[in-house]
Every structure is written in C-alpha cells, then in structure tokens.
Amino acid sequence: MLFADYTLSQRLERTEGRSNAAFVEIRAQLQPASGATWCEVAGTAAMFDGPDSPLTQTFGLGMFGEVTPSDLAALESFFQERGAPVLHEVSPLADASLLPLLTQRGYQPLEYTSVLYQPLSAAAAPPVSRNPQLRTRLLAPDEAPLWARTAAAGWSTEMEGLEEFIRELSVVSAQSAGARPFLAELAGEPIAAGGLFVYDDVALLAGASTVPQARRQGGQQALLEARLHYAASQGCTLAMMAALPGSQSQRNAEKHGFRIAYTRTKWQLASK
Known part of the structure; x- marks a missing residue:
C-alpha cells in the first residue's frame, strides 16, 4: 500500500518539477532567443518559458524544507526581472509555515489541480488490444x-x-x-x-x-x-498525472486505477 503522505508528495512534486525543467532546457537549446531558463531556491524549481507560458511557475515550494521570506523574495525577483507573473503551485503537504507567509506577501489562490498516482509493477500483464486496426x-x-x-x-x-x-x-x-x-x-x-x-x-x-x-x-x-x-x-514503480478537479480527465484516470494523492493550489502574487 502506497499512502498519500509527505514522502509521496515529495516524489511527485520533484518529478513534475524535473519534467518542466527538462522542457525549459531544451527550449533554451532550440530557441536561445526565448530566454528560457530555470533555477532552484530552497529545493523549489522555478521555471521561465516566457511570460505567458503555462510552464512559467514553481514546483515543490515548501516540500523540501521551510521557505523563508528571503527565499520567496529571490523567487519573486526571478520572475519579475523577466516580466512574468509570480506563480507557485503548492502541495497541501508543504511546510505549514508557508501559507501564512504567502498571504502576508499578498498572494491569492488562483486555481486547483488534482494530483493522481498509481503504483506500478514490472510483473503487470501487457495491455490487450481491443481493436486489431x-x-x-x-x-x-x-x-x-x-x-x-x-x-x-x-x-x-x-x-x-x-x-x-x-x-x-x-x-x-x-x-x-x-x-x-x-x-x-x-x-x-x-x-x-x-x-x-x-x-x-x-x-x-x-x-x-x-x-x-x-x-x-x-x-x-x-x-x-x-x-x-x-x-x-x-x-x-509509480505513475502520476495531474487533472482539473472533477474533470473528465480525472474520472478517466480513476477508472484506470489512479487515486487522488492531493489537490494543489496555484498561488499568484497580486500586482502592486
């Protein structure tokens, strides 16, 4: 049994952060003029792929230790220097000190994402074809x-x-x-x-x-x-995916053995 706990959330958040970082790295290689880049602050992966890109945000905030005001300030500068909104997608299992800090700095919740998971076994039978074509x-x-x-x-x-x-x-x-x-x-x-x-x-x-x-x-x-x-x-040994809560994508995932680990909240720093 794989429980939806802090350790699982670390694995899932690290994987999605690494996925987005890999995208940003190849974007920078293929399109140097894009300015695509990423950095890590207090275990948090911050991605810039353009001001309007859905990848421009952070993953793992508060999942790898306490986040200090100076850590948040450094992350905010990373985005603001590039003319991008400051967005953090935060697991509910993040360090408890994070939420008060976000509200104190003027962040507002923007949207939710269901993070789903399924244990995998190498002994699983291969898929069966239902349509020969x-x-x-x-x-x-x-x-x-x-x-x-x-x-x-x-x-x-x-x-x-x-x-x-x-x-x-x-x-x-x-x-x-x-x-x-x-x-x-x-x-x-x-x-x-x-x-x-x-x-x-x-x-x-x-x-x-x-x-x-x-x-x-x-x-x-x-x-x-x-x-x-x-x-x-x-x-x-583990599969994951993300979906809009209550969406058809989430239902399809649950029909095929995925379980909801938690629901993330995306926080945006309010414009001054």
Missing part, C-alpha cells in the same frame, strides 16, 4: 513534428489559435530529456497522442489528446495502458 507505439526522436501535429489536432475545436500554440509547445516537449512520446494509430493513421516523462522511478503522464474525427475509438485508453506498461518495464 489500433496500435500504439513509442516515437523515434525525429518524429517529434508528427507527434506535435497529432497532439495539436486534438485541440483544434477548442479555441482559435490554441492548435498552433499546442503544436509549438508539443514539438519542444517531445525532444526534452526524459520524454517518451507515444502515438496511437488507427489503420495506419495517427489519431491520438500521449506524453510520458520518466524521472528516477516515477512516470509522469501528460499531453493526451485525440483528433476530433477519431474520438471514441479507444485511442486514449490504448495509449494510457501502453504508457503504463512501458513505464513499468523501464523500472518505474
């Missing part, structure tokens, strides 16, 4: 553009401009250290994409989407099972 595969490094196009197509009906944003984000993500991009193909045509990031013995699942015309064909379920089996075969 559907197959999943791990992509080669030079297939990053294909994965990005497929991932972005899944968002094409959501909001104007979102497809191109996701495509640009995904082509970088697929090339980051530790990334394992998976694709589902139906009769040889790509229909769904799913990301996997491996750090130590933890596998982070993210970036799942299906092209609109191929939904309800089993693509996402096949990708989920394939990524979990692959992660276990690589020595991972």
